[in-house]
Structures are given as C-alpha cells and as structure tokens.
Amino acid sequence: MALFLALLSSAFATWAQQSARVAPADILIVHAKIYTVDEKKPWAQSLAIRKGKIVAVGTDEQVGRMRGIGTKMIDAGGKLVLPGFTDCHIHFIEGGFSLARVNLEGAKDVAEIQSRLKAYVDKHPDDKWVLGRGWNYAMFAPETLPNKKYLDELFPVIAVFLKGYDGHTSWANSKALALAGITKATPNPPNGEIVRDPKTGEATGALKESAGDLVSKVVPKPTYVEKLNALRAGMKWANQNGITRVHSAGGEFQQLDLLQELRNEKQLTVRFHVAYTLAPPELRAQDLDAIEAARKKFHDEWIDVNSVKFFLDGVVESHTAAFLEPYTDDPSTKGSLFWDPEKYKAAVTELDKKGLQLYTHAIGDYAVRTALDAYELAEQKNHSKDHRNRVEHIETITAADIPRFAKLGVIASMQPLHSYPDQDTFDVWARNIGPDRASRAWVWKSIAQHGGHYAFGSDWPVVTLNPWQGIQTAVTRQTTDGKPPGGFVSSQRLTVAQAVEGYTIEAAYAGHLEKTEGSLETGKVADVIMVDRNIFEINPRTIDQTKVVLTIVGGKIVYEADTL
Numbered sequence: 001m002a003l004f005l006a007l008l009s010s011a012f013a014t015w016a017q018q019s020a021r022v023a024p025a026d027i028l029i030v031h032a033k034i035y036t037v038d039e040k041k042p043w044a045q046s047l048a049i050r051k052g053k054i055v056a057v058g059t060d061e062q063v064g065r066m067r068g069i070g071t072k073m074i075d076a077g078g079k080l081v082l083p084g085f086t087d088c089h090i091h092f093i094e095g096g097f098s099l100a101r102v103n104l105e106g107a108k109d110v111a112e113i114q115s116r117l118k119a120y121v122d123k124h125p126d127d128k129w130v131l132g133r134g135w136n137y138a139m140f141a142p143e144t145l146p147n148k149k150y151l152d153e154l155f156p157v158i159a160v161f162l163k164g165y166d167g168h169t170s171w172a173n174s175k176a177l178a179l180a181g182i183t184k185a186t187p188n189p190p191n192g193e194i195v196r197d198p199k200t201g202e203a204t205g206a207l208k209e210s211a212g213d214l215v216s217k218v219v220p221k222p223t224y225v226e227k228l229n230a231l232r233a234g235m236k237w238a239n240q241n242g243i244t245r246v247h248s249a250g251g252e253f254q255q256l257d258l259l260q261e262l263r264n265e266k267q268l269t270v271r272f273h274v275a276y277t278l279a280p281p282e283l284r285a286q287d288l289d290a291i292e293a294a295r296k297k298f299h300d301e302w303i304d305v306n307s308v309k310f311f312l313d314g315v316v317e318s319h320t321a322a323f324l325e326p327y328t329d330d331p332s333t334k335g336s337l338f339w340d341p342e343k344y345k346a347a348v349t350e351l352d353k354k355g356l357q358l359y360t361h362a363i364g365d366y367a368v369r370t371a372l373d374a375y376e377l378a379e380q381k382n383h384s385k386d387h388r389n390r391v392e393h394i395e396t397i398t399a400a401d402i403p404r405f406a407k408l409g410v411i412a413s414m415q416p417l418h419s420y421p422d423q424d425t426f427d428v429w430a431r432n433i434g435p436d437r438a439s440r441a442w443v444w445k446s447i448a449q450h451g452g453h454y455a456f457g458s459d460w461p462v463v464t465l466n467p468w469q470g471i472q473t474a475v476t477r478q479t480t481d482g483k484p485p486g487g488f489v490s491s492q493r494l495t496v497a498q499a500v501e502g503y504t505i506e507a508a509y510a511g512h513l514e515k516t517e518g519s520l521e522t523g524k525v526a527d528v529i530m531v532d533r534n535i536f537e538i539n540p541r542t543i544d545q546t547k548v549v550l551t552i553v554g555g556k557i558v559y560e561a562d563t564l
C-alpha cells in the first residue's frame with residue numbers, strides 16, 4: 001500500500017510539474033474523431049493548438065489539461081477531423097476568375113450552353129466580352145470539336161470566348177475571331193491549330209492549344225483590383241472545401257506581388273507553392289534570372305518559389321498528347337512533344353543542378369517516358385538526391401514505366417477527378433487511344449504498389465477543386481450513379497485512407513514538407529479541417545456530398561459553416 005501511494009504521489013508530482021509548465025492552448029478541439037494521418041497514432045479524440053502549431057494530440061483527458069482561461073474550446077460532437085488538404089496541381093487565379101464567369105461544367109448539350117450564356121448576358125448587359133469555361137468534347141460528337149455557328153446565332157455583336165473543361169481547346173465566336181484578327185490567311189501558331197472548315201478553309205471557331213492564345217491576347221486584361229478579388233474569392237472557395245495549401249502549376253508566378261500584398265494585409269488563408277512556367281523552345285538566361293530573383297524573395301511556409309513547370313504535350317481528347325504509337329481513332333498521328341527532347345533534357349539537367357524541383361505536364365505515354373528519361377539523366381549527371389521531380393497528370397503509361405517512379409524517386413502528381421468515368425471518358429478519351437492503353441488509365445495504385453509516391457490535386461479550374469469528389473473517384477473509380485459496375489480499371493481503386501494521404505502526407509512529401517505538414521502531430525503546423533460526416537464509414541459513393549464545417553490555417557479559423 002505504501003509503495004502504491006508512493007508511486008501514485010510521484011506520478012502526481014510529475015503530472016503536476018508538467019502541467020504547471022504547460023502553457024494554455026489557443027484552441028482546443030475536443031470530442032472529435034481525429035484521423036491524424038500519423039501512422040504511429042492514426043486516431044485521436046482531441047488536439048491543441050498554440051501559436052499556429054499543434055502542441056498536443058491525444059485523448060480528451062490528456063489534451064484537456066491545456067485548457068486555460070483564454071482557450072477557445074471547439075466541441076466537435078464526434079465529427080471527423082483531418083489535416084488541411086493540399087491541392088498539388090492548380091491554376092489558382094484562373095480558378096478565382098472562373099468563379100465570376102460563365103461556368104459550363106455539367107452542361108448536357110449545346111442548348112444548355114446557350115441558355116447559360118444567355119442568362120449571363122442578361123445579368124451583365126454591358127459586357128463586351130463573355131468569358132467562360134467547362135464545355136466538354138463529347139457534346140460535339142462526332143467531330144468532338146465546337147463550332148462558332150452555335151454562338152453566332154445568339155451573339156452576333158459581343159465577343160464570346162469559352163475554354164474547354166481541360167483548358168487545352170478554346171471556342172470563339174465570329175466577333176472574337178475578328179477582334180483577334182484571325183482570318184483564312186492566319187497561319188497556325190507553334191504548338192497550336194486554328195481548326196478550319198475542310199471546304200471553305202475558314203476558321204470554325206475551335207482553337208487547339210496555343211491557337212487559343214491568339215484570342216486570349218486581345219481579351220481586356222483584368223485590373224489589379226480584379227486580380228486581388230479573384231485571389232480572395234479563390235481562397236475563400238478553397239478554405240470552404242478544406243484546402244489549406246496549393247501547388248500552383250502555372251499562373252501564380254506572375255501574381256507573386258499580389259500574394260505578398262495579401263500576406264501583408266494578413267489576408268492570406270492558403271499557403272502557396274509556386275512554379276515558374278518555362279515555355280519552349282529552350283531555357284534562357286532571363287528565365288533563370290526570374291526564377292532566382294523570386295526564389296530569393298519567397299521561401300517561407302506561406303509563399304515559396306522553388307519549382308519549374310514544363311508542358312511536354314497536350315491532351316488525349318484533341319490528339320495533342322504524345323504517344324509512342326499512333327492514336328487508335330486516327331492512325332495518321334501520334335501527337336507530338338511541345339519541346340525538342342534534347343532541349344528539354346538539357347533544361348531539366350540545368351535546373352535540377354540548381355536544386356529546383358521540376359514539374360512536367362505529360363499525359364501520353366511518350367511524354368511520360370520522355371519526362372522520366374530526362375529526370376533519370378539529370379540524376380546521373382548531377383548526382384542529385386531526393387529532388388522529388390514530378391510528372392503531372394500521367395493519364396496513361398506503358399507497363400514498363402510504372403516501376404520507374406519508385407526507382408527514380410519521381411512523384412506521380414495526379415488528379416483523381418480527371419479519371420471520372422463519364423461518357424466523355426469513354427466516347428472520346430478511351431476511343432481515341434484504344435482499349436490497351438485505356439487499361440492503364442490513371443494507375444496511381446500500381447505506381448504506389450511499386451513503392452512510388454503519388455500526390456493528388458484538381459487542376460482547378462479544369463475541374464472543381466472540391467477534393468471530396470476527387471476522393472470518391474479515387475476510391476470508387478465510378479460515376480456517382482455507380483458506372484461502370486466494379487469501376488473503371490478497378491485495380492486502381494484506393495482505400496479512403498490512401499486517397500486522403502494523396503491530399504495530405506503524400507502531398508506534403510511532394511512539396512518537401514512532410515516534416516512540418518500533412519499530418520496532425522505535435523510540432524506540425526495547425527492546418528486542420530472538420531467535416532460533417534465520417535468518410536471512412538459512409539457509402540463511398542456519397543463521399544462527394546461531404547461538407548467542410550471548419551477550416552483552420554496556421555492556427556487561425558478561416559472558415560466556419562453556420563451549422564457548426
């Protein structure tokens with residue numbers, strides 16, 4: 001008995017000493033189901049935040065000791081808490097702009113597009129340009145490309161310019177073509193095509209890849225304030241969906257000053273990794289200067305520049321993705337690389353040597369192989385270790401290249417919602433490349449089984465940044481109504497936990513941040529979200545209905561639903 005008391009009192013003394021030293025938390029989340037994504041301790045009840053960092057994770061009893069007079073108590077009422085999500089591939093300011101433009105996502109046919117445009121014009125009668133995005137190729141079958149005639153009927157006077165959902169093909173009406181000076185005589189720009197009527201030679205209004213820039217160039221530029229507002233709207237939308245960090249894959253490098261201004265005004269509620277987009281044909285001194293200057297200026301936990309993005313090919317739908325063998329529906333083409341492979345490899349080697357992380361957009365199997373070859377060569381020449389260079393998209397791949405991600409330490413940066421197996425995916429994407437290549441569609445699971453790392457994102461505004469739809473698609477590989485039965489290349493279905501990792505710890509790894517972000521552990525940043533349902537327990541086909549009820553970034557509440 002004496003011994004027991006002695007033990008008890010010494011335990012009490014230790015506890016009392018410890019608790020005396022423990023400073024009170026700023027925020028305590030209690031009565032939660034916390035999925036920490038920390039494999040040593042995957043589940044917890046409660047967590048404490050102080051000065052932007054997580055200072056305790058454990059049971060209500062353990063963490064409750066950090067309650068002080070000023071501590072904000074959040075009773076989760078059993079709700080699921082997760083680390084804040086990272087979107088590893090995003091075009092953020094474009095996404096922010098898209099929130100205020102015509103959204104054609106989900107439109108069933110041309111008539112629905114026309115009625116959405118009309119509704120927009122009725123609300124904005126003074127606009128001289130109508131901009132929008134989100135149409136898909138399948139609604140223009142069998143050519144699968146849009147035509148200006150559908151727009152000219154309704155809008156003979158104002159200019160209409162609409163990007164396809166993937167951003168790779170544009171659709172302009174006659175007014176927009178005229179303002180851009182596009183005539184029969186206009187030659188195709190490098191890496192682009194002005195689609196022409198086979199009989200008359202006139203532009204049809206469909207503009208592939210860089211041909212869209214001919215029109216974008218003449219669209220009135222947004223003002224400084226409009227840009228700031230687009231970023232603010234984007235951050236609000238991101239936080240509302242549970243996103244706390246993004247990896248910008250193009251568009252934000254030009255906006256670094258705006259991001260800095262938002263930070264100075266304490267309005268930054270999303271953390272930004274920003275890549276410099278390097279255009280072909282080669283790496284120039286002025287590119288290096290711009291990268292180095294930005295790198296010197298931006299390198300903290302909120303804004304950092306340490307990566308360079310290449311576009312190596314286009315997309316499957318418009319036959320611009322580069323393949324080793326010809327397209328199945330059009331054997332006259334294999335697509336082609338946007339870069340001369342030798343110049344691309346030289347640029348990769350030089351940038352890798354400087355310790356920059358490289359992103360390469362590669363969708364067709366030839367582009368994916370060229371990117372892996374370039375990274376392998378850079379590693380050999382530079383003896384670089386752990387650079388975590390990335391291939392973006394990887395829509396299909398040869399079987400031989402799957403294990404190379406693990407072998408070379410290359411990250412597979414993929415966007416689950418791009419694999420959403422709707423009609424467009426089968427009627428256009430799978431038709432264009434045939435069943436063999438389509439059998440290796442979005443193979444994140446195979447890459448992971450070989451030991452490779454995968455990181456998830458959206459490519460917003462190509463598709464919504466809503467990660468819950470992404471998780472559902474990664475887990476089911478089906479549409480929301482359960483098609484196809486068993487799932488599209490069902491061998492690639494992930495568990496819910498694996499899909500969550502793609503947006504959390506794997507995403508942090510892809511950004512060299514797994515020591516400070518990506519899981520809920522003591523010492524890591526307090527980027528935390530709470531959702532209205534337990535995605536581990538519900539029917540996976542309803543995960544897309546998940547609503548975020550609370551988002552904390554750097555220990556600050558940046559979004560709170562009315563229902564909390």
Ligand SMILES: [Zn+2]
Pocket residue numbers: 089090091249459
């Ligand atoms: Zn992209």
